Amino acid sequence: xxxxxxxxxxxxxxxxxxxxxxxxxxxxxxxxxxxxxxxxxxxxxxxxxxxxxxxxxxxxxxxxxxxxxxxxxxxxxxxxxxxxxxxxxxxxxxxxxxxxxxxxxxxxxxxxxxxxxxxxxxxxxxxxxxxxxxxxxxxxxxxxxxxxxxxxxxxxxxxxxxxxxxxxxxxxxxxxxxxxxxxxxxxxxxxxxxxxxxxxxxxxxxxxxxxxxxxxxxxxxxxxxxxxxxxxxxxxxxxxxxxxxxxxxxxxxxxxxxxxxxxxxxxxxxxxxxxxxxxxxxxxxxxxxxxxxxxxxxxxxxxxx
Amino acid sequence: xxxxxxxxxxxxxxxxxxxxxxxxxxxxxxxxxxxxxxxxxxxxxxxxxxxxxxxxxxxxxxxxxxxxxxxxxxxxxxxxxxxxxxxxxxxxxxxxxxxxxxxxxxxxxxxxxxxxxxxxxxxxxxxxxxxxxxxxx
Numbered sequence: 273x274x275x276x277x278x279x280x281x282x283x284x285x286x287x288x289x290x291x292x293x294x295x296x297x298x299x300x301x302x303x304x305x306x307x308x309x310x311x312x313x314x315x316x317x318x319x320x321x322x323x324x325x326x327x328x329x330x331x332x333x334x335x336x337x338x339x340x341x342x343x344x345x346x347x348x349x350x351x352x353x354x355x356x357x358x359x360x361x362x363x364x365x366x367x368x369x370x371x372x373x374x375x376x377x378x379x380x381x382x383x384x385x386x387x388x389x390x391x392x393x394x395x396x397x398x399x400x401x402x403x404x405x406x407x408x409x410x411x412x413x414x415x416x417x418x419x420x421x422x423x424x425x426x427x428x429x430x431x432x433x434x435x436x437x438x439x440x441x442x443x444x445x446x447x448x449x450x451x452x453x454x455x456x457x458x459x460x461x462x463x464x465x466x467x468x469x470x471x472x473x474x475x476x477x478x479x480x481x482x483x484x485x486x487x488x489x490x491x492x493x494x495x496x497x498x499x500x501x502x503x504x505x506x507x508x509x510x511x512x513x514x515x516x517x518x519x520x521x522x523x524x525x526x527x528x529x530x531x532x533x534x535x536x537x538x539x540x541x542x543x544x545x546x547x548x549x550x551x552x553x554x555x556x557x558x559x560x561x562x563x564x565x566x567x568x569x570x571x572x573x574x575x576x577x
Numbered sequence: 578x579x580x581x582x583x584x585x586x587x588x589x590x591x592x593x594x595x596x597x598x599x600x601x602x603x604x605x606x607x608x609x610x611x612x613x614x615x616x617x618x619x620x621x622x623x624x625x626x627x628x629x630x631x632x633x634x635x636x637x638x639x640x641x642x643x644x645x646x647x648x649x650x651x652x653x654x655x656x657x658x659x660x661x662x663x664x665x666x667x668x669x670x671x672x673x674x675x676x677x678x679x680x681x682x683x684x685x686x687x688x689x690x691x692x693x694x695x696x697x698x699x700x701x702x703x704x705x706x707x708x709x710x711x712x713x714x
Contacts, residue, residue: 355689378684378709382691397682399710 275384275391279402279438284445287409293509293567294410294560301334304566307575308337314367315341316359317394318350318374323558324394324403328371331565338516340367351436357386364388369572372396373474390572398434403568404535405438407561411467412443412492414560415531415553420448427454428496428516428541430461436496437465445470451477452486456512458503482515488525493518495534495554497541519543533557580614580631587638588653588660589630592617597628603607603642603675609634640670641669645676670697680712 273286282290297304313332315325320343329339341363345351350359356374360383363370370387373378373394380393380400395401409419416422424443426436430453440461443449451470453461460479470477480486487493498516503509517540518532534542534554546552570576592600597615606613611634621627643650644666654662672695678685685691685707693714695705704714 288617295706356684357690359687372686375682376684376687377680377711378707379688381709382684382688397710399682 275403277381277393278385278400279405279442290384290406290567290571291410291413293570294563297563297566303577304335306336307570307577308332308335311337311573312367313337313339313569314363314370315339315362316370316372317343318345320344321373321395324373327561328394328565331562331569335566335569360387369569392568398435400438401434403565404435405442406440407557408533408565409442410560410564411533411553419446422491423450423452423489424492424494425452425454425490426494427483428456428498429459431459433496440469440576444473444475452490453477453479454483454486483522487522490530492531492533493525495532495541497539517541517543517548520545523549580616582658583631583633583655584658586634586655587636588655590651590653590707591624591626592650593647594628595685596628600630603659604639640666641672642675644669645672668697668700668703671678676714678707678710678712680710683707683710683712685709
């Protein structure tokens with residue numbers, strides 16, 4: 273593994289190795305506390321994303337390394353018109369690994385073509401966000417114990433939600449997983465993804481309109497936000513929005529060992545009253561994001577303990 | 578109508594009727610300092626009608642451009658008035674600096690000097706995908 277641009281670049285074996293390493297880091301934090309001593313991570317964030325940037329920086333710090341970088345394009349040489357290629361050529365002289373977030377799709381791919389050091393895609397517009405996918409996979413593995421034998425419901429904006437698209441592509445490479453797609457007609461999973469991910473591979477899936485009808489059968493529920501601006505008319509949004517809000521009442525019919533995931537930030541799609549429910553995993557999921565990034569940095573730097 | 582044979586150069590035959598000018602423009606044949614014959618709507622037993630291009634000069638032709646525009650073209654290399662080589666073109670696996678990505682969110686729209694690269698993802702429907710943003714062409 274030289275760079276991480278798209279989670280589908282990784283084989284199942286590489287993903288499993290990353291997960292194993294992340295689990296070992298969780299179990300033996302002290303062992304890794306100086307693993308990256310003397311190494312530097314550059315966080316090149318051309319658009320703000322506090323959560324992802326802090327997760328990367330915390331990951332490197334917990335490995336004993338240092339961080340440098342910028343958190344918006346205004347603070348960087350890009351405001352003077354420098355190309356992505358030139359920026360990474362220069363930063364590659366100062367840092368050992370680069371995490372890049374950019375509003376333009378494919379910017380990290382461009383960076384990887386010229387960078388002297390590994391590039392990690394920390395989100396490129398609405399395109400890819402592979403470390404979120406790895407975070408989701410680690411959370412599923414930790415919560416379920418194995419990457420098989422469960423029914424996962426994906427709820428909300430399945431049309432534009434890149435986290436959902438990446439997650440189902442990654443999960444579809446594992447066997448014995450059943451999918452329930454929960455979305456209004458306006459926000460259904462795109463037809464090409466249904467064909468490529470499910471139909472062409474003979475993977476079972478079902479589409480339902482409401483969370484209520486899906487929830488009793490789920491082992492995992494991946495929530496996403498339904499945004500008002502995605503609807504063609506206000507009346508449809510008002511009619512449907514509560515259908516996709518998870519609250520205590522809806523959870524009454526859920527399995528006792530359901531795992532509720534959300535990529536965060538959450539707005540109102542999960543009621544705060546759910547936070548205290550042990551089935552809510554989304555804050556543990558955020559924690560897993562740091563561990564999986566630690567594992568990724570170690571892999572890309574070729575550091576072994 | 579009769580067009581003289583060429584002595585040293587290239588003949589592009591079996592071009593889908595109406596496509597010759599597009600190929601002429603994509604290959605920038607107007608920049609050549611030699612005779613170039615464009616034959617349109619030539620009778621063909623196989624195709625009904627076809628276009629032909631004759632370039633009266635040795636020329637390093639970009640087969641990927643031809644394959645992308647019309648994969649059924651036959652390329653004949655002519656030396657001393659004799660066809661010495663025939664090449665069949667095919668739909669190229671990659672397009673390099675042949676098309677530009679139209680996705681306004683793609684890095685190619687702002688990055689200076691970037692190479693435009695598309696990869697073939699569906700041969701039947703001739704679908705190419707930008708390697709940067711995954712937008713289909």
